[in-house]
Amino acid sequence: MAARVGIVGIGHIKFGNLSEYDLVDIMAYTATDALIDAGILEDRRVIDQVFVANMGGGIINHQTGIASALVSRLDLEPTPAELVENGPASGASAVKLGWMAIASGMADVVMVVGGETMRKVTGWLATDFVATLLHPEAEYNMGLTLPSFAGMFTRLYMERYGITERDLALVAVKDHENAAKNKYAHVQEPCTIEAIHDSPDAHVINNYVAEPLRIYSMCPVSDGAATVILVNMDSPKAAKFNKKPIRIAGIGSATDTHCVHNRKDPLVLEAVRLSAERAYAMAGVKPQDISFAELHDPFVILEIAISEEVGFFPRGKSVEAIRRGETRINGRLPINTSGGLKAKGHPVGATGVSQVVELVRQLRGKAEQGRQVKDPHYGMAVNFGGFGNNVVTVICAKE
Amino acid sequence: MIDFSVYDKKQPEIYAYKCPKCGTAYYPVSMICAKCSNRRDPSGIVYPDWEKLPLEGPCKLLTWTRVWALPEGYDRPYLLFGIVEFPGGLRAAGRLEAENPTIGMNLVAHVEESTERPGPPVNMFVFSED
Numbered sequence: 001m002a003a004r005v006g007i008v009g010i011g012h013i014k015f016g017n018l019s020e021y022d023l024v025d026i027m028a029y030t031a032t033d034a035l036i037d038a039g040i041l042e043d044r045r046v047i048d049q050v051f052v053a054n055m056g057g058g059i060i061n062h063q064t065g066i067a068s069a070l071v072s073r074l075d076l077e078p079t080p081a082e083l084v085e086n087g088p089a090s091g092a093s094a095v096k097l098g099w100m101a102i103a104s105g106m107a108d109v110v111m112v113v114g115g116e117t118m119r120k121v122t123g124w125l126a127t128d129f130v131a132t133l134l135h136p137e138a139e140y141n142m143g144l145t146l147p148s149f150a151g152m153f154t155r156l157y158m159e160r161y162g163i164t165e166r167d168l169a170l171v172a173v174k175d176h177e178n179a180a181k182n183k184y185a186h187v188q189e190p191c192t193i194e195a196i197h198d199s200p201d202a203h204v205i206n207n208y209v210a211e212p213l214r215i216y217s218m219c220p221v222s223d224g225a226a227t228v229i230l231v232n233m234d235s236p237k238a239a240k241f242n243k244k245p246i247r248i249a250g251i252g253s254a255t256d257t258h259c260v261h262n263r264k265d266p267l268v269l270e271a272v273r274l275s276a277e278r279a280y281a282m283a284g285v286k287p288q289d290i291s292f293a294e295l296h297d298p299f300v301i302l303e304i305a306i307s308e309e310v311g312f313f314p315r316g317k318s319v320e321a322i323r324r325g326e327t328r329i330n331g332r333l334p335i336n337t338s339g340g341l342k343a344k345g346h347p348v349g350a351t352g353v354s355q356v357v358e359l360v361r362q363l364r365g366k367a368e369q370g371r372q373v374k375d376p377h378y379g380m381a382v383n384f385g386g387f388g389n390n391v392v393t394v395i396c397a398k399e
Numbered sequence: 400m401i402d403f404s405v406y407d408k409k410q411p412e413i414y415a416y417k418c419p420k421c422g423t424a425y426y427p428v429s430m431i432c433a434k435c436s437n438r439r440d441p442s443g444i445v446y447p448d449w450e451k452l453p454l455e456g457p458c459k460l461l462t463w464t465r466v467w468a469l470p471e472g473y474d475r476p477y478l479l480f481g482i483v484e485f486p487g488g489l490r491a492a493g494r495l496e497a498e499n500p501t502i503g504m505n506l507v508a509h510v511e512e513s514t515e516r517p518g519p520p521v522n523m524f525v526f527s528e529d
Contacts, residue, residue, distance in 0.1 A: 128470035128516075137413075138427040141513065141521040142493045143473060148480045151464030159462075159502055211465040259427065261482045261490040266461065 002103040006238070006245020007396065009038025009229030010357045015186040015345035018223035019119040023061050026225045027052070027115035028073040034111070034227035035074075039242035044074070046240055047229070048107035050081035051097050053090035053114035054349035059129050060121055070113060087133045088296070089253075089385030090114065091226070091352020092392035096251050098230045108235040114353035115225030126221050130348065133386050135259045147218065149260055149387040150299035151210030156267055157301055158212060161316030165212055169197035170322050171300040172216040172342060178329060179339020181371040184354075186222045186345030219298040222345030226354040246360045249285070249378065250395035252278025260387050269309045271391040272382060276310035279393040283378070287311035290395070291376035292334040292362060294355040296384035298341045306382050307335060310393070334373050337362060352383035352392060359396040411510045411522040415489055416449040426454055426489050454491065455508050458483035458526065461490070463500045472516040483508060483526050493524025504528075 011033030013026055035041040052067040063069070067081035086093040091114035098110035118126045131145040157163060173193050179185035196206040196216045206214045231238050233245050254274035257263055263270070280286060287310060295310075297303035307318045312333060321327060327335040338344045338358040341351060359379035361367045381394045415426040420437035428449070430439050440446035463481035481495035483506060491508065506526040513523045 122471070124469070124471040127468065128472075131470060135427060137521075139492055142480065142523045143469070143478060143513070143515065144480055144492055145466070145470055147468060148464055148466050151466065152462040152480065152482060155464060156462040156502070207467070208465070209468050211467075213464075259492070261492050266482065 003105070004233040005099050005102045005230050005248045006233045006399070007228050007248065007356070007360050008231050008241040008243045008245050009034040009040070009227070010360050011037060011227040012184045012354060012357045013225050014184050015222045015224035015347060017119045018117060021117070023054070023057060023063065023115060023117045024066060024069045024073050026117065026223070027070055027113050030115070030225045030227040031070070031074055031111060031113050034229050037243065038229045040240060043240065044076060045079065046237055047076065047079055047109045047111050049098070049101050049110045050076065050079055051084055051094040051110065051112045052081065053084045053094035053112070053353060054116060055085055055087060055090050056116060056118065056129050056348065059132070060126070061117060086390055087385035088130070088298070088346070088348040089352055089383045089390050089392050090349045091354065092356070092381065092383030092394055093253070093352065095228065095230075095352060095356055095394060096253060096392055099248055099251050102230060102232045108232040108237045110230045111227065112230065112353055113225065113227045114350040116347035116349040117223040118221050118347060119223050123221055138259050146298070146387060147210035147213065150301060151213050153266065153305070153387070154212055154299070154301040157305065160267065163304065163319045165214075166193070166197050167304070167319040167322060168213070168217050168300050169193055171297070171303050172196060174322070174328050175297070175300070175336050175340045175342040178337055178371050179343030181368045182339050182344060183368060185339045185343055186220050186224070187339070187343045191216065213299055213301070217300045219341040219346040222347045224345060224347035224350045224354065226350050226357045228353060228356050228360070245399065246363045247397045247399050248394060249397040250279035250281070250283030251393070252276065252282060253390070253392040254278065256389045258386070258389055267305070269305060269388045269391075271388055272306050272309040272384065275391040275393040276382065279380070279395045283395045283397070285378055285395065290333070290378050290380045292337055292373045292379050294338060294340070294358050294379070294381040295335055296341060296351070296382050297336060298346050300342055302384065303336060303340060303342070306384065310380070310382060329371050329373065337367065337371055337373060352381070355381035355383055356394055356396065359394070363396055363398040411512045412453045413510050413522050413524060414451040415454045417452055418449055419447060424452060424487070424489055426491060454485065454489065455510060456485070458485045458506050458508050460495070460500060460502060460504045460506055460526070462502060463495050470516075474515075481526055491524055493526055496525055496527040498528070
């Protein structure tokens with residue numbers, strides 16, 4: 001039986017435009033917060049391993065060897081440290097590797113830090129940087145980007161299942177409502193359905209970006225970082241920490257075709273389904289046991305599609321729950337309580353770690369007033385890389 | 400002086416690759432055939448390379464978008480993109496040139512050279528109504 005792995009420390013910086021700061025500095029800032037949260041700032045060499053998630057340091061910041069730089073900034077040498085790059089799923093992949101390091105017996109305490117500074121370059125260059133994860137000849141060379149695929153996915157979804165632009169806007173309104181109460185969110189401004197859809201002038205502030213997706217259907221370009229500290233709950237070292245662990249009950253990942261056009265059905269996100277099934281199986285739970293979820297939504301259509309793929313709703317039916325308000329904070333199944341990538345922001349390497357931080361805050365009962373889920377027991381995070389070709393699902397439980 | 404290089408200039412092409420063992424075609428190319436597990440050797444030295452088939456001609460539009468936020472290098476307000484299916488089932492993504500695109504419409508795929516992004520020219524699909 002694998003070791004029980006718990007999260008005993010978290011750190012998170014407010015996402016936004018942090019372009020005046022150094023990438024390693026913002027990572028180290030959240031790592032220090034996590035050390036303090038765990039109660040091991042002075043005793044930090046109890047950490048056996050550091051994993052660092054980052055996607056674009058080499059391209060955007062012209063910096064490599066980021067894991068080495070981070071441990072040095074934290075005065076944590078000679079602790080082993082490695083960088084994990086798995087596209088926008090880098091964060092949850094690093095959490096998964098932390099879990100594996102503990103489960104294998106190689107480590108008892110692991111620090112996982114995710115970070116990205118994307119606003120050091122123009123929005124056009126940031127879009128181009130993310131597009132480098134596409135197939136070089138069959139996708140990137142055509143001028144395709146992630147928003148392009150999201151637009152094509154959305155159009156087909158609308159055609160097949162009858163969802164509307166108003167449904168997309170309802171997801172955005174709900175995400176902004178949550179982000180407005182989240183001290184770490186990039187966009188802390190609520191928006192109304194009148195302003196972004198129902199008003200005759202709505203198109204003025206909510207114009208098309210990748211039709212049928214509009215500005216309010218998409219995440220901002222954000223900088224940010226987040227950290228979690230994992231411990232083997234059955235190790236004597238577990239007694240060193242001053243926080244009750246939030247257990248990682250299940251973790252699973254899967255891959256899908258590199259090229260979107262090679263999927264039998266372009267609307268089926270097979271890696272999402274498989275990663276969730278693997279996480280459910282490890283945790284011994286079913287979709288109906290999940291109290292709330294953080295679903296990777298750089299485009300609001302993905303919150304809709306992922307919520308169906310992981311089994312929360314039948315395919316094509318989640319919009320009925322959205323229209324009834326069931327995914328809002330006080331609804332039957334709150335989704336993207338943090339504001340999601342849509343409004344909290346999406347510094348790609350940090351996102352998966354940030355999602356797990358949100359699970360911990362909710363399961364500790366420490367989310368801000370007005371966005372705390374009532375008595376949650378299981379929280380689930382889906383971190384989605386590429387356009388669904390590499391996905392990691394994490395399920396956390398309150399002990 | 401005559402510039403002979405103009406005579407070497409070829410029409411840009413994008414290829415599908417056919418497994419010589421079972422005949423399954425792939426776009427883009429794979430290293431292992433998903434159907435019969437036959438391997439490929441891009442050098443053609445140790446094992447034969449797979450047959451290259453120019454991919455173009457009639458196709459059907461599966462989905463499309465008009466993108467208003469383009470990456471660095473594209474000096475125009477928007478571009479249309481689509482995913483198409485060729486007879487036989489191979490699919491591809493690329494540029495779309497159509498006045499009023501609709502899912503399921505018939506198109507023709509051809510290959511053009513693109514010099515919009517920094518770096519050497521690249522080949523891209525253009526799907527148009529004619």
